[in-house]
């Protein structure tokens with residue numbers, strides 16, 4: 428069987444930064460440090476950090492007063508920031524800078540007197556965080572059909588922002604529907620919402636032309652991983668989301684010659700290796716990587732964590 432790995436795939440700069448923040452916090456402060464929500468949507472990443480002493484909580488009332496609390500890459504609402512301050516927590520914010528950028532854009536539109544529409548998935552922590560970062564009402568739109576149901580006059584001054592793990596292609600239909608219905612609507616250039624989402628989706632679209640089966644390594648609650656699998660399916664390729672090699676099923680590969688593998692932005696490369704090993708257990712495989720975009724994006728760590736570790740480690 429031939430295996431072609433997508434390029435790029437796996438960890439984005441926001442995920443690398445978030446994991447590094449928890450790692451450094453543990454080394455600087457010692458265990459435990461508390462992380463609100465899964466730091467990124469991946470069980471292997473979370474389990475690994477848990478073993479090192481991170482404690483994952485859903486709400487801040489589970490964090491002892493004065494302890495180190497880390498906000499996940501998805502961002503949090505203002506109420507969570509205020510709660511943390513009131514409890515005297517030592518906060519490290521691992522919100523991805525590209526998510527923060529969406530918060531800033533949203534606030535600017537509202538300050539300019541526009542009603543804000545957020546294009547995203549209800550219940551996703553990033554969406555909850557973004558809604559909670561904007562003063563006033565934010566209208567969540569998840570589909571083109573919902574655009575028609577918005578109870579707004581056609582000439583209402585509007586603006587839209589989007590969840591980062593949707594791509595230009597995901598949002599295009601909804602934005603077009605908004606533009607058709609409303610006469611005074613503005614929004615950011617969606618091409619630069621998140622380079623990682625865009626690049627991984629473009630790679631999968633290209634890879635899908637060359638393979639019989641697509642495996643997406645990622646978690647079921649990872650928005651961007653689900654989207655990669657959907658893109659494979661939309662391209663006419665049998666596509667499966669797997670957390671690791673244990674979920675690979677032999678029957679998917681009957682008379683299959685070429686398998687494509689990609690990984691969501693929160694899936695570690697070890698899990699890709701683990702999936703390749705599972706394929707090797709089925710028979711000989713020849714692994715290559717597609718020619719693709721090389722990413723060099725890096726995000727700065729919070730300044731509190733920038734002291735040389737050696738000076739603070741015991």
Ligand code: SF4
Pocket residue numbers: 439440441442500523524525526591592621622623624651692
């Ligand atoms: S997928 Fe994009 S927005 Fe989300 S953490 Fe990664 S770089 Fe940031």
